[in-house]
Amino acid sequence: MRYLGKQEIEDIAVGAALLGTGGGGDPYIGKLMALQAIEECGPIQVLSVDEIPDDALVVPSGMMGAPTVMVEKAPSGDEAFKTFEILEKYLGKKIYATMPIEAGGINSMLPLALAARLGLPVVDVDGMGRAFPELQMVTFYLDGISATPMVIADEKGNTTLLNTIDNLWAERIARNATIQKGGSVMMAIYPMTGRNLKDSGIHDILQLEEEIGRSIRLAKQNNVDPIREVLALTNGFELFKGKVVDVNRKTETGFARGTAKIEGMLDYKGETLELRFQNEHLIAQTENRLVCVTPDLIAVLDAETGLPITTEGLRYGARCVVVGIPCHPKWRTEKGIETCGPKYFGYEVEYTPLEELVKKGVNA
Amino acid sequence: MRYLGKQEIEDIAVGAALLGTGGGGDPYIGKLMALQAIEECGPIQVLSVDEIPDDALVVPSGMMGAPTVMVEKAPSGDEAFKTFEILEKYLGKKIYATMPIEAGGINSMLPLALAARLGLPVVDVDGMGRAFPELQMVTFYLDGISATPMVIADEKGNTTLLNTIDNLWAERIARNATIQKGGSVMMAIYPMTGRNLKDSGIHDILQLEEEIGRSIRLAKQNNVDPIREVLALTNGFELFKGKVVDVNRKTETGFARGTAKIEGMLDYKGETLELRFQNEHLIAQTENRLVCVTPDLIAVLDAETGLPITTEGLRYGARCVVVGIPCHPKWRTEKGIETCGPKYFGYEVEYTPLEELVKKGVNA
Structure with missing residues (x-):
């Protein structure tokens, strides 16, 4: 058991945004919401999965919708309360703790804010170890855990x-309900037992996020390369370095979809990397080679500071480093790849583990 | 307290379809579902509102969607069970009885079928005394009773x-959910107390429907005019007689919308009546005069048999009598007219009570 104060929130926000691979919402807004909550209600208790009774009811909380919409339409706070209230009433059981469903600037922070306000602990676990755009794209689904009963609430006060x-x-x-309600809603989803989390969750993810955030923050004063620090913590690889030359982004069917082109610099001069995203970066390729593909993680970092850049933060001219991080082994199973591999998203490429692509790339 | 057997079901189906003013679904399908249910489970107990304890939980059951879709997509039966199961679980209270929300070929019959299968009584009350296309168009709404918590269920097994x-x-x-789920769903809506029904419902509506149905059935053998019988039971007026010459109908935004033209015969020769409907007939007018307008009832009856014709049953060449019936006084209040008068549906005419229009018409 440990407590999160302001510094920890700041660091987790950065680490979560990085693992959010471009999606998961704006880390600045998410951070402000969590900071405000602990300002008013005190530090947040974090429990590891081992500290949760097997029969305890744990419910992830988060936002659903396009992160580009979330930026303009921040939740009031009451929505999350309502989703928990209704789920408790329906299940006839108190919620023991909350947790993030995914890593991301918003969805890692919202459960922290909610936990502070409700006086609930947060479990150090999520269902992705990264961010993904659809509800079934969690390790819980791979193990047959139902997403429902789930509750969504809009900012007007309607719940479903x-x-x-x-x-x-x-x-x-x-x-569909989210689109109709203006593009983003709060949700309580995948009500689970402590046992479920132990068996099917991605453990200690908040801790990893915090370490990533801290190492990026301390890199400057320690005079080390923040990106090298990130790679060491995540077993990741530098995939590309360059300058954003084209961003094509639109919000459609409730998602932020698009592509970005990065013109290579230094070792990558002469190549152009194309990133395709649907809320999250899903595929990175150059003219000649596949560089990294979902479910492995593709993160775009500011070349100077090492800070993650979300898809909505991608700007023409930004100098960045593209980093690849191997996904959790649960995603590399047959059902994992079927659920969120490239084919699911309509890309006609086979999934190849990042490590193999890196090896090929070096040889190419 | 009384019981409904097969003959009563047959009669109620006809009377309800007549008060359904063209909407409320096909009475033949509704009737078959209710008959099948009492065949398997025995007669249905009907209670008057006075027999219901003030604190008893009563929940109307029905279908939502375009009746033209309902004809093709009959519910499996399980959907209604599910809606009640979930509502009981959420409210933490047993449902004491069910009831129809409106008069109509389907929505008067479905609660009877459900009551037979669940062994619940049906209360002799509804929320319209006719049919209307939208959920807030009930007398309960006029008295501030909430439609929610409500549950909808599709035939696949999804519930909301x-x-x-x-x-x-x-x-x-x-x-919106209904359209997405294929155009029609089962719903449990307006959970109410016995007190609510006593104060805000349209009482003894099943009894009126049964009397209407019986009088139409017996008219031939008693050698009386079925339409005259209907007018006597409902304080109604004959408004027009003629032949259907044009029907324009489409299913859009979840409703069956359209117009029908009836060429006058006998006393009405030389005039053409235009009916406009959105599931239900909402306005009847000739070249020269407004004949009848919502919330008063406009029913189209077969000129020969007196049987009601639904909007989806309107066929070119059909000989029919158009009948007007004064709506329940609750609909003639300011809020009643605001809720389902002509302006709500986009017709730029003032509501004028049927009796006044009839008087004018005679003088014109």
């Missing part, structure tokens, strides 16, 4: 409790 | 429990 025959239907129905 | 800030939001969100 869904029970669906499977998690793909949950995604479909909730996504 | 809604809590909305008002009944207009309930209509909006549920309508």
Whole structure:
């Protein structure tokens, strides 16, 4: 058990945005919301999965929708309370703790803010170890855990409790409701037991996020390269260095979709890297080679500071380093790749683990 | 307390379709579903509102969507069970009885079928005394009763429990979900107390429907005019007689919308009546005069048999009598007219009570 104060929140926000691979919402807004909550309600208790009773009810909290919309339409705070209230009433059981569903600037922070305000602990676990755009794209789904009963709430005060025959239907129905309600809503989803988390979650993810954030923050004063620090913490690889020369982004069917082109510099001069994203970066390729592909992580970092750049933060002229991080082994199973590999997103490439692509790239 | 057997079901189906003013679904399908249910589970107990304890939980059951879709997509039966199960779980209270929300070929019959299968009584009350296309168009809404928590269920097994800030939001969100789920769903809505029904319901509506149906059925053998019988039971007026010469109907935004033209015969020769409908007939007018307008009832009856014709049953060449019936006094209040008068539906005419229009018409 440990407590999160302001510095920890700042660091987690940065680390989560990095693992959010361009999606997961603006880390600045998320951070402000969590800081405000601990300012008013005190530090947040964090428990490791081992500290959670097997039969305890744990419910992830987060936002659903396009992060580009979230920037303009911040939640009031009451929505998250309501989703928990309704789920407790429906399940007839108190919620023991909350947790993030994914890593991301907003969705790692919202459960912290909620925990502070409700006086609940946060479990150091999530369902992705990164960010993904759809509800069924969690390790819980791979193990057959239902996304429903789930509750969504809009900022007007309307709530919807869904029970669906499977998690793909949950995604479909909730996504449609989200679009109708203005593009983003708060949700309480995947109500689980402590046992579920132990078996199917990505453990100690907040700790990793905090370490990433801290190492980026301390790099300057320690006179070390922040990106090298990140690679060491995540077993990651530098994939590309360059300057953003083209960004094509639109919000459609509830997602921020688009492409970005990065013109190579230094070792990468003469090459252009194309990133494609749907909330998150999903595929990185040059004219000649596949560089990294979902479910492995593609993070774009500021070349100077090492800070992560979200898809909505990508600006023409930005100098950046593209980093690849191997995804959690659960994502490299057959069902993992089926659920969020390149084919699911409509890219006609086979999934190849990052480490192999890096090896090929060096030889190419 | 009384019981409904097969003959009563047959008669109620006809009477309800007549009060359904063209909407409320196909009475033949509705009737078959209710008959099948009592065939398997025995007669249905009907209680008057006075027999219901003030604190008993009563929940109307029905279908939402375009009746033209309902004809092709009959519910499996399980959907209604599910809506009640979820609502009971959420409210933490057993449902004491069910009831129809409106008069109509389908929505008067479905609660009867459900009651038979669940062994619940049906209360002799509804919220319209006719049919209307939107969820807030019930007398309960006029008295400030919430439509939510409501549950909708599709035939696949997905369910949604809604809590909305008002009944207009309930209509909006549920309508959208209905369209997405294929155009029609089962719903449990307006959970109420016995007290609510006594204060705000349209009492003894099943009894009126049964009497209407019976009088039409018996007219031939008693050698009386079925339409005259209907007018006597409902304080109604014959408004027009003629032949359907044009029907324009499409299913859009979840409704069956359109117009029908009837060429006058006998006393009405030389005039053409235009009916406009959105699931239900909402306005009837000739070249020269307004004949009848919502919330008063406009029913189209077969000139020969007196049987009601629904909007989806309107066929070129059909000989029919158009009948007007004064709506319940609750609909003639300011809020009643605001909620379902002509302006709400986009017709730029003032509401004028049927009796006045009839008087004018005779003088014109």
